[in-house]
Amino acid sequence: MLFYRLISSALLLPVVKVLSSSSAMALSSNVEKQCRGMSGMTRYLNQVEAAALDQELFTEYKFSVDQLMELAGLSVATAVAQAYPPTSYSSALIVCGPGNNGGDGLVAARHMALFGYKVAVHYPKRTPKPLYENLLEQCCKFGIHIVDKLLEPNELKNEYQVLVDALFGFSFKPPVREELKPALDALIDGGLPVCSVDIPSGWHVEDGPSSDHSLKPALLISLSAPKLCAKDEYLKGAKHYLGGRFLPPAIVKKYNLTLPEYPAQDQVVQLC
Missing domain, CATH: 1.20.5 (Single alpha-helices involved in coiled-coils or other helix-helix interfaces)
Known part of the structure; x- marks a missing residue:
């Protein structure tokens, strides 16, 4: 038998x-x-449209910076958790820059800690404004480790399983400042899956990467609406999520965004 x-x-x-x-x-x-x-x-925004949409949210619709940052950071944390769940990718390093993208990263770090990740933050150039200081203090209160000096890129795998790129946003203009180069090098050469906030750091919002050695994320989380660079062939094979379930209907209509519907009560929707 x-x-x-x-x-x-x-x-x-x-x-x-x-x-x-x-x-x-x-x-x-x-x-x-x-x-x-x-x-x-899905409609993709150019640089002028992306900046105008953000400005309109502030002036016409009376959103505050910290309000939008909280919504964006929650979207980022949710997308990362869906693509790289903490059951398989338990430790994460969030690399934050001095602008709004960095603020989104600080918010995402707090939510990811609540989602069950062991979270560390590298914040090499801190913004001396109450909003950013408060977000950093919240991270500390949530037990998030603040990393002052990064490991060498080839050593990051010993400590982390996923990286979150919140270094530069769509207003980035080259060259990269010396004090931020090690952070970008870590994202590019760390050999870990990188999750980029809104656009990959160092990319032009419309033209995409500047060289073959540019950052190539495994996950892109577009905020509000995808930017033109998200169509670049350099992102082929990457996962793409949209987080923007906070846009007023009138602004969606004005910019003809034709966005996909969000499932159930989710804060994000997977585009690819």
């Missing part, structure tokens, strides 16, 4: 493998079709 089972298993194994392979190929094909469909229906 046992011999029969062994023979049966041996005969069936190639069939199972073929079926599994076919299922995987079908699943991959469906994902690619979904990505193409999402990309086709």
Whole structure:
């Protein structure tokens, strides 16, 4: 009886493998079709539109900077948790810059700590404003380790399993300041999955990467609406999420955003 089972298993194994392979190929094909469909229906913003939309949220719709930062940071943390769950990627390093992207990263760090990650923050150039000082203090109160000196890029794998890139946003203009180069090098050469906030650090918001050695994230979390650089071939194979379930309907209509619907009560939607 046992011999029969062994023979049966041996005969069936190639069939199972073929079926599994076919299922995987079908699943991959469906994902690619979904990505193409999402990309086709979603509108991407240029630099002028992205800046104007942000400004309008502040002036016309009376959102405060800290209010939008909290919403953006929660979206980032949610997208990271969906793509790289803490059950498999338990330790995370968030690299924060001096601008709004850095503030989003500080908020995301707090939420990721609540989601179950062991979180550290590297914040090499701190912004001397109450909002940023308060966000950093909150991180400390939540037990988040503040890293003053980064490990060498090839050593980051010894401490972390995923990196969050909150270094530069869409208003970045080269060159990279000397004090921030080690942070960008860590993201580029760390050999870990990188999750970029809004646009990959160092990229032009429309033209994309400046060289073949630019940052190539494994996950991009667009905020409000995707920017033109998100279409760049350099991002091929990367996961792409949108976090912007806070836009007033009138602004969506004005900018003809044609955004996908968010599932259930989710703060993010996967585009690809």
